[in-house]
Amino acid sequence: MISNLVEKATKKRISADRTKDLLQFYNFTQKLPTLSHFLQNQLGLPSGETAALLRHWQKPRSLRRGDFLTRKGQVEQHLYYILEGTVIIFYDIEENEQVVGFGYADTLILSIPSFIRNRPSDYYIQAMGPTELLGISRTDFYRLLEQYPLLERTWRQMVEEALLGRIEREIDLLTVSPRERIQRLLNRSPHIFQLIPNKYIASYLRMTPETLSRNMR
Amino acid sequence: MISNLVEKATKKRISADRTKDLLQFYNFTQKLPTLSHFLQNQLGLPSGETAALLRHWQKPRSLRRGDFLTRKGQVEQHLYYILEGTVIIFYDIEENEQVVGFGYADTLILSIPSFIRNRPSDYYIQAMGPTELLGISRTDFYRLLEQYPLLERTWRQMVEEALLGRIEREIDLLTVSPRERIQRLLNRSPHIFQLIPNKYIASYLRMTPETLSRNMR
C-alpha cells in the first residue's frame, strides 16, 4: 500500500535539480547504466584509461537478504558498484542501529571513512534483498588516481559533490518537525519509500517507526 | 565563569586524533601559522607555486562585530583565511537562525556550496568580534588548480577531510540526548566554548539556550 504522501511525491514531475540524490555521500549521484558506460561517459575517461580501470574491477559478489557487504571493524576496503539490489548503511549506538544511508542499483557504495582513511569500518553495509556487486580495491583505486590525472580530477569532483550532499543532509537533520523531515525526503528521493522498509527510513530520519507511520497518513 | 564540564574537558589531555577539529567542513583543520607557511608546509607546494598562489590572495578585509563576511544571496565567492577573530556560519529557516559552523583564527573559511557551485550563498557568515581576513577568489583558485597538479591533489585531500568531518558531525546530530551532544562537542572542540556565546553553540547543537544552560551545570 502506498500512502497519499508518497503517491503525491511520486507523481510529481521531478526537476533535474531535485533528482540529484542527496544520499550521494555514500552512493554517488551518477547513475551507471553500465560500469564501462559510466567510466567513459560520466568520468570522461579516454578509452585506454577506461580499459585500465575496468581491468581492476573484481568479479561479481552476491549477497542474500541480511548478508553484510561490510561489517564494523572489517578491514576490507572496496569501492562497490551495485549491479542489482538495495543496501543500507548503519552504525550501532548503544544497542540501537542508526541508519545513515542507502544504496541502490546503478550507484557506487562504500564506507567512505574506511576507504579514505584505510581503516576498519565503523559502519555496517547490509543487503535488503538479493544484491549483485562489482568491487575495486582501495589500493588499486588510489594507485590509478596517481597514474591518471583525469581520474584524479573526476574523483575530486565526486568528493566535492558528496560534500554538498552531506550539507543538504545536515539541513534535513536540523529540521525540527518530523513531518517536514519526511516531506524533504519524499521530495528528494521518493523512490526510497518503494525500496526500503519504513522502519529503516524512520531511523534515517531520526524518528521512531511509530512517528513515521503517524505522519504519513 | 567556566562550568565544570568545560573545565574537565579543557584540562583533559587531548590526543592528536581528538584535536582534529570536526568543524573542518567549513573551516579546514589545518592551522595556518602564516599563510605562506601553510602553503609550503601544509600543502607542500614548491616555492615557485607558493609564490604564484600567494600573489592571488587579496589585501586584508576587516570586519567589526556583527558585520557580515557573506550574506545569503550574495554572489561574492572567496576562500578566506582568518588572520584574527571568530565567525559563525548560519542559515535562516522560518524566522530562526540555524548555526551550522564556526571559524576562528588561523583557519580557512568559506561557504562551500557557493564556492564549489559558483552560486549565490544560502549561508550567512558573520563576525563575532573584530576580525581580519585574507581572501582568494574562486575564479583564481580554480584556475590555479588547473595549472598546478600538486595543488589539485592537496585540494582533493582537503575536500576528503572535510567530508570525513561532515560524517562525524552527522553522528553528533543523530545523537539523541542533548547532554551527550554537548559532551561530544566538549571533547572535540572545548575551545569553542571560550570563543563563542552559548546561544550560538546551542543552535549548533540543535537545542535551545535554556537546555544548554541546564545541562552544563
Next chain:
DNA sequence: GTAAAATCTTGACCATGGTCAAGGTTTCGA
C-alpha cells in the same frame, strides 16, 4: 502455497525538551 518472520499501525501513557517570562550578569562601544 503456506507457515513463520518481519513489518506496520494504533492506542494509552509518559518523559523530555521547548516556550515564555523575569531577573541577574556580562560584554560592548563610545
Next chain:
DNA sequence: TCGAAACCTTGACCATGGTCAAGATTTTAC
C-alpha cells in the same frame, strides 16, 4: 568608565514525540 545591549539562568507550564503493547498485514523462504 558608564549606560545600553546582549547574554545567561531559573522556574512554571506544556506540546511533542518516545515507549510499550497488542493486533493486523505484508513479506520471506522453503
